[in-house]
Amino acid sequence: MQQSKFKLADWTARNKSSVMERMLTALSDPDLISFALGLPASDFFPSEEFARCFSRILLKNKRSLQYQPPLKSLKSHIVNLMKTRGLETSEENIFLTTGAQQGANLLVHLLLDFNGDVILEEKTYTGFQQVLKPFAPRIFVIPSSSKDGFDIDALVKILESGVRPSFFYTVCDGHNPLSLNLSIAKRQKLVELARTFKFPIIEDDPYGFLSYDENQFPPLIAFDSEFVFYVGTFSKILAPGLRTGWMIIPEYLTAQLGSLKEASDINTGTLNQHLINEYFDSENFDLHLAKLKEEYKKRRNSLNDALNQNFINRAQWQNPSNGLFTWLELPPEFDTEKILEHSLKTRKVAFIPGHLFNVSDSRIGSNCLRLNFTNNCPDTIFEGIHKIAKVIEEVV
Numbered sequence: 001m002q003q004s005k006f007k008l009a010d011w012t013a014r015n016k017s018s019v020m021e022r023m024l025t026a027l028s029d030p031d032l033i034s035f036a037l038g039l040p041a042s043d044f045f046p047s048e049e050f051a052r053c054f055s056r057i058l059l060k061n062k063r064s065l066q067y068q069p070p071l072k073s074l075k076s077h078i079v080n081l082m083k084t085r086g087l088e089t090s091e092e093n094i095f096l097t098t099g100a101q102q103g104a105n106l107l108v109h110l111l112l113d114f115n116g117d118v119i120l121e122e123k124t125y126t127g128f129q130q131v132l133k134p135f136a137p138r139i140f141v142i143p144s145s146s147k148d149g150f151d152i153d154a155l156v157k158i159l160e161s162g163v164r165p166s167f168f169y170t171v172c173d174g175h176n177p178l179s180l181n182l183s184i185a186k187r188q189k190l191v192e193l194a195r196t197f198k199f200p201i202i203e204d205d206p207y208g209f210l211s212y213d214e215n216q217f218p219p220l221i222a223f224d225s226e227f228v229f230y231v232g233t234f235s236k237i238l239a240p241g242l243r244t245g246w247m248i249i250p251e252y253l254t255a256q257l258g259s260l261k262e263a264s265d266i267n268t269g270t271l272n273q274h275l276i277n278e279y280f281d282s283e284n285f286d287l288h289l290a291k292l293k294e295e296y297k298k299r300r301n302s303l304n305d306a307l308n309q310n311f312i313n314r315a316q317w318q319n320p321s322n323g324l325f326t327w328l329e330l331p332p333e334f335d336t337e338k339i340l341e342h343s344l345k346t347r348k349v350a351f352i353p354g355h356l357f358n359v360s361d362s363r364i365g366s367n368c369l370r371l372n373f374t375n376n377c378p379d380t381i382f383e384g385i386h387k388i389a390k391v392i393e394e395v396v
């Protein structure tokens with residue numbers, strides 16, 4: 001790797017390349033079957049309707065190509081969208097972002113001091129871990145379980161020891177990577193802790209709208225809109241290339257976050273805001289989401305069937321209620337990093353080994369795999385899982 005001839009900021013020395021970056025090189029092979037990244041299926045992007053919306057917008061409104069304040073009518077669509085999750089909010093609390101990644105990034109800048117204290121689950125979305133790096137925070141890690149999520153008693157212990165975190169970050173529905181939904185009891189308890197110990201919660205919710213079963217719970221922000229900051233996105237329910245999302249925040253923070261956002265990218269792409277607004281105006285969204293959920297549910301079930309065919313009595317997993325992933329747990333003696341290496345070389349199948357999501361340097365979860373089920377059609381899912389099963393037989 002080329003060395004810089006000038007000094008880079010100190011934090012860059014602690015910056016390892018992310019799982020995503022490392023996987024991207026391998027994933028450029030067109031013959032590879034990938035269960036690795038959190039890609040929504042491009043087959044279901046509503047591109048034809050988008051083309052019609054774009055053409056209408058561009059012909060009627062030149063200002064859609066101009067710097068613009070956040071589009072009020074889009075905020076109003078988001079307010080209505082959130083009602084479907086059991087949340088009453090208002091346009092004043094909606095803050096448009098350039099995707100959930102930016103939302104989380106702005107909140108971290110708002111809340112975290114350099115070397116500040118943060119409590120995280122052992123298994124945390126790697127994109128969020130990247131956001132924290134420049135702040136060199138003191139991180140308190142609580143165990144995560146693939147059965148029922150983070151260990152709330154461990155969180156209580158840390159709080160009772162006097163630690164006051166700048167925030168607690170979590171994904172309650174379709175957790176990335178563990179792919180669970182947090183129980184209602186834990187949601188209530190977490191919000192109660194936030195109120196008692198006065199720390200905010202960043203609720204990252206890219207997968208709450210992608211639900212495949214009944215019995216969905218309201219997002220955390222429905223329990224408390226003062227201590228919970230909600231981060232939403234159109235990436236997984238429309239298309240990630242739009243780079244458009246939103247936060248739900250107390251109104252008094254809008255100015256601070258607005259100034260951080262302006263420093264970051266001035267405004268979320270105006271044309272994309274207009275596109276999504278027009279798409280909602282034309283009343284296509286509900287049908288689109290219903291179709292997406294139906295198709296993803298089929299793919300989720302195909303993965304479950306493929307795992308049943310190839311891994312029954314050899315591994316554990318739950319068929320997830322939300323999101324894009326299934327978490328597969330092999331017996332403890334298996335090393336999924338070794339399996340991945342062999343799999344890429346001999347069968348051209350990719351997935352992410354479980355310990356690569358760890359906040360600490362531990363190898364907890366090195367016998368686990370995160371498998372995406374949205375990016376491949378059912379036949380390819382069966383083929384890929386069969387290949388992984390073969391690789392495992394060859395490696396051990």
Ligand SMILES: Cc1ncc(COP(=O)(O)O)c(C=O)c1O
Binds near residue numbers: 125244
């Ligand atoms: C938990 C989580 N948060 C945020 C993101 C990024 O979302 P966006 O494309 O809206 O920035 C992802 C993408 O995979 C994710 O899994």
